[in-house]
Amino acid sequence: MSDHAHPAPPSEALSFDFVPRRAAGLARLADFVPRAGKAYAFERNYDWGPDKRQNISGLSPYIRHRLITEAEVCRAVLDQHLESEARAFLHEVAWRTYWKGWLEQRPQVWRDYRLAVTRRVRAMEKSPSLLAAFDEAVDGQTGIDCFDAWTHELRQTGYLHNHARMWFASIWIFSLRLPWELGADFFLRHLVDGDAASNTLSWRWVAGLHTQGKHYLATVENITAFTSGRFNPRRKFIDDNARPLNWDDVGEIEPLAAPPAYDPGLRTGVLLTDEDLNPESWAWRPGEVAAVAGLASVDLRSPIDAGELARRFSHAALSDGLSRASALFGQPTQRLDDSDWVSSLQAWAKDNGLEQIVTAHAPQGPVAERLAATRRKLEPLGIQIAELTRAWDTTAWPHATKGFFQFREVIPALVKLP
Ligand SMILES: Cc1cc2nc3c(=O)[nH]c(=O)nc-3n(C[C@H](O)[C@H](O)[C@H](O)COP(=O)(O)OP(=O)(O)OC[C@H]3O[C@@H](n4cnc5c(N)ncnc54)[C@H](O)[C@@H]3O)c2cc1C
Structure with a gap:
């Protein structure tokens, strides 16, 4: 690209202020949508500094915690842009989904x-x-x-x-x-x-x-x-001549398995984690949920302590999810002790007479690790752990077997999901 093709940085300041609430994510989305078309495609690769963030959305912390969902982000963009104009942005959102689906199968x-x-x-x-x-x-x-x-x-x-x-x-x-x-x-x-x-x-x-x-x-x-x-x-x-690291063969793909299904006949508690803080987008019947609790996983990201900003965002986002869940289910909510998921969930289930804990499906990562370990301990005690899946993931993930180039074929159908 020749020099004159580079756009000039904007003169006004715009910094990201990551307020860990769904309402703040929706406000950020509404503010960004007009810029999600051709402007994004042309300017998104420029890093003009932390005080000039007009060219990108800053939605990643909200999407990451599913304070807002990929589906509602794409719907909001397609309400104001033709798909052809917003393609670059829609594809970036789909990169996240591609990575999720790829890791899920490896x-x-x-x-x-x-x-x-x-x-x-x-x-x-x-x-x-x-x-x-x-x-x-x-x-x-x-x-x-x-x-x-x-x-x-x-x-x-x-x-x-x-x-x-x-x-x-x-x-x-x-x-x-x-x-x-x-x-x-x-x-x-x-x-x-x-x-x-x-x-x-x-x-x-x-x-x-x-x-x-x-x-x-x-x-x-x-x-x-x-x-x-x-x-x-x-x-x-800057070494701009280095060779790639040694290739490690990741072996065969593991087929996607349906997670344990929800049984509406069992006395149920809803568990929110920082993987998915969007309980309002599931279809619940009134009175279906007997208790609501939350567990944060940010301290499980590493053997070294998590950074304070990341910790604060995840914990406050979970609090926001719990207060919305409390209004949704008409139940008080409980923050459980994150240090021992098995003991915390066992005690919570016992106190509330739960036969089943239902949570959003956790893709590969710290929450999935903890849920697998907890399931092994609680199932013999008669407490099931069921996971709810989202159409966005179940539609997209089976296509994440090769490269992003092949995965792109599913994007037009994906972004039109209701
Ligand atoms: C080394 C490295 C590490 C990264 N680590 C993370 C991470 O931990 N979490 C994370 O969400 N993203 C990660 N990304 C992807 C990407 O950098 C961020 O999603 C993006 O910068 C977030 O800013 P934005 O919301 O303004 O993005 P926008 O450009 O506005 O894009 C919109 C949304 O699309 C998704 N997205 C955009 N680009 C990518 C991408 N390359 N890969 C996956 N999703 C994308 C994000 O959800 C983002 O919010 C990483 C990229 C690199 C190169």
Whole structure:
């Protein structure tokens, strides 16, 4: 792209203020929708800095926690734009769904990542040189001005522009030569939209582990052009010639299995988690729910403590979900102790005489891990754990078997789901 084709950054300021409530997500959506068409397609790749966010939506923390759903985001966009004009935006929303469906069919990739993070953290504790290099990176002290600025921005705001995430991951892996899993873990701990699938698989994509032989290399020219000259890193710091990491074969696809179904005949409690905070979009009958409780999973993202902004967002988003659920079901709600899901859920079920706990289907990630472990303990005690699925996921995920190129075929039908 020649210089004159680059749009000028806007003169007015617009920063993201991530208020962890559904109402704030809907307000952000309404504000952004007029810009979701051609303007988004042309300008979305520019990172004009944290005070100039007009060109992107800032919806990721809301979509990540399903304070708002992908379906309602796409409906709102298609109410104001032709599909052909909003295609770039609709495709970005679909990337999240693609990553979710891809990981759902390769649970081993998530399990391997979890083990690798633990192994890498232990290895680092025994290697002073690795620890020093890691500390420099996560403290923003590498001397690479753009990288250090993004580190501070991530810690101070809980957010980075998509292009900055790509450059950051590329410099982490190929210039600083740090283990990719530790970088992914750093992101997952601090991002207010930190998500098992989008984060892990994007890091793997940058590293060259998603598509054999294809990796993403940050270059000085690209960073300078797409930050509109805010950064111009010294060439010697950026390795734009590195080879992809060694390809690891992820093995066979595991077919998608229907999660345990909800039985309306059993005395039921609803469990909300920070995976899906949208109870109003399920079809409930009056009086169907005897109790409502909430559990947060943000502290399960990593063996290292989660960042304060990410923790605050997830906990407050859960509170918002619970207060909406309380109005919806006409029941008081309870925040359970997050440190021991089995004991918390067992005690809650006993206190309320529950035969069944129903929750939104949790895709691969910390909530799914905890639910699987809890199910093994509670089912022998006569307490079922059922999971509700969404048409968005069940329609899309079976198509996430190969690359995004093939997955795109389902998008026109997906975005028109009621
Ligand atoms: C290394 C790396 C790590 C990432 N980690 C996460 C993560 O933990 N959680 C997360 O939600 N996204 C992650 N992303 C994807 C993307 O960077 C963010 O979703 C996006 O920057 C959020 O800003 P936005 O809401 O303004 O996006 P917009 O450009 O306005 O896009 C609208 C929505 O589409 C989805 N989306 C957009 N781009 C992508 C993408 N490349 N992959 C998946 N979904 C996308 C998001 O839900 C987003 O809110 C990561 C990308 C990279 C390169």
